[in-house]
Amino acid sequence: xxxxxxxxxxxxxxxxxxxxxxxxxxxxxxxxxxxxxxxxxxxxxxxxxxxxxxxxxxxxxxxxxxxxxxxxxxxxxxxxxxxxxxxxxxxxxxxxxxxxxxxxxxxxxxxxxxxxxxxxxxxxxxxxxxxxxxxxxxxxxxxxxxxxxxxxxxxxxxxxxxxxxxxxxxxxxxxxxxxxxxxxxxxxxxxxxxxxxxxxxxxxxxxxxxxxxxxxxxxxxxxxxxxxxxxxxxxxxxxxxxxxxxxxxxxxxxxxxxxxxxxxxxxxxxxx
DNA sequence: CTCCAGGCTTACG
DNA sequence: CGTAAGCATGGA
Numbered sequence: 001x002x003x004x005x006x007x008x009x010x011x012x013x014x015x016x017x018x019x020x021x022x023x024x025x026x027x028x029x030x031x032x033x034x035x036x037x038x039x040x041x042x043x044x045x046x047x048x049x050x051x052x053x054x055x056x057x058x059x060x061x062x063x064x065x066x067x068x069x070x071x072x073x074x075x076x077x078x079x080x081x082x083x084x085x086x087x088x089x090x091x092x093x094x095x096x097x098x099x100x101x102x103x104x105x106x107x108x109x110x111x112x113x114x115x116x117x118x119x120x121x122x123x124x125x126x127x128x129x130x131x132x133x134x135x136x137x138x139x140x141x142x143x144x145x146x147x148x149x150x151x152x153x154x155x156x157x158x159x160x161x162x163x164x165x166x167x168x169x170x171x172x173x174x175x176x177x178x179x180x181x182x183x184x185x186x187x188x189x190x191x192x193x194x195x196x197x198x199x200x201x202x203x204x205x206x207x208x209x210x211x212x213x214x215x216x217x218x219x220x221x222x223x224x225x226x227x228x229x230x231x232x233x234x235x236x237x238x239x240x241x242x243x244x245x246x247x248x249x250x251x252x253x254x255x256x257x258x259x260x261x262x263x264x265x266x267x268x269x270x271x272x
Numbered sequence: 273c274t275c276c277a278g279g280c281t282t283a284c285g
Numbered sequence: 286c287g288t289a290a291g292c293a294t295g296g297a
Contacts, residue, residue, distance in 0.1 A: 018278075105278075108277095108278045108279080109277095109278080109279040109280060110276090110277060110278090110279050110280075111277060111278075111279085112276085112277045112278085113277085113278070114277090115277075116277095116278080159280095160280095163280090197280085197281080198279090198280065198281085199280080200279060200280050200281085201279090201280095202278075202279060202280090203278090203279075203280085206278075219278075220278095221277095221278035221279080222276090222277070222278065222279095223278065224278085240279090241279090241280095244279095267278085
C-alpha cells in the first residue's frame with residue numbers, strides 16, 4: 001500500500017464518468033489493471049493505492065502527471081465549460097489497455113451503458129481468468145479467438161459478437177498491430193482503427209482518447225450531441241452522421257488540442 | 273406495443 | 286458520392 005499526494009485529482013469523478021466499465025466502489029474502489037487487482041481510495045488530498053504495481057504505473061494509469069492546470073486553461077474557453085471544470089474538478093482521463101478498450105467500445109454501439117457493463121462482465125467471467133474470488137481478468141485476444149459464436153451467445157453481445165470474435169482472431173494471429181497505434185498520429189491511428197469491422201469514427205475516437213491518449217479526439221455520441229445542443233446551440237439540420245462530424249470539428253477548433261478532456265466533462269454533465 | 277440505447281454496415285439513389 | 290434501413294438485446 002502506498003499514498004500519492006496529488007492536487008486536482010478526483011477519483012470518484014474519474015471512475016464514474018463513464019469512461020471505464022469495470023471499476024466498482026464499495027468502501028474502496030476495486031478494479032483490474034493489466035490483469036491484476038488494484039484497490040484505491042482518496043483521503044485528504046491523497047490517493048491511497050493497494051496494488052502489486054509500482055507507483056509509476058498507477059501514476060500513468062490515472063494520468064496524474066498530466067499538467068491539468070494547463071489543460072483547464074486551454075479548454076476553458078467560456079463560462080459554461082469553466083463551470084463544469086469547477087463542478088467536476090479533478091476528473092482525469094484514464095489510460096486504458098487498448099485491447100480492453102477496443103472491445104468495450106465495440107460493444108457500446110447502439111447499446112445502453114447498463115447492457116455494455118453486463119456484457120463485458122459476462123465476457124470476463126466466461127473467457128477471462130479468475131484472479132481473486134469474483135474478480136476476473138479481461139479475456140485476451142487469444143482466449144476470445146478460441147471461442148465460438150455459440151460460446152459467446154451467453155454474453156448477449158447481439159450483432160456485435162461476430163465482430164468481436166473476428167478482431168480477436170486477427171489480433172491473436174498478429175495480423176493487426178493494435179498496440180502500434182500509439183506511435184501513430186491521431187488521424188493515421190483513426191484510419192487504422194476504422195479498418196476494423198464494427199469500428200466507425202465514434203468508436204475509433206473513443207479508443208484513441210481512452211487508450212492511446214490522443215487528447216485531440218472528441219467522440220460524439222447521443223449524450224455529447226444533446227449537451228452540445230443545450231450548451232452551444234447546435235441546431236444542425238440534417239442526417240445524424242453529418243451532424244456529429246460537424247460537432248467534432250467544431251469542438252476541435254473551439255476547445256483546442258486538449259478537447260478530449262472537455263468531452264469528458266461535458267459527458268459527465270449529461271449523465272447527470 | 274413502440275421507441276431508444278456511448279453506432280456501424282450495407283444497400284440504394 | 287450522401288443517406289436511410291437493419292441490426293440483437295433489454296428497459297422504459
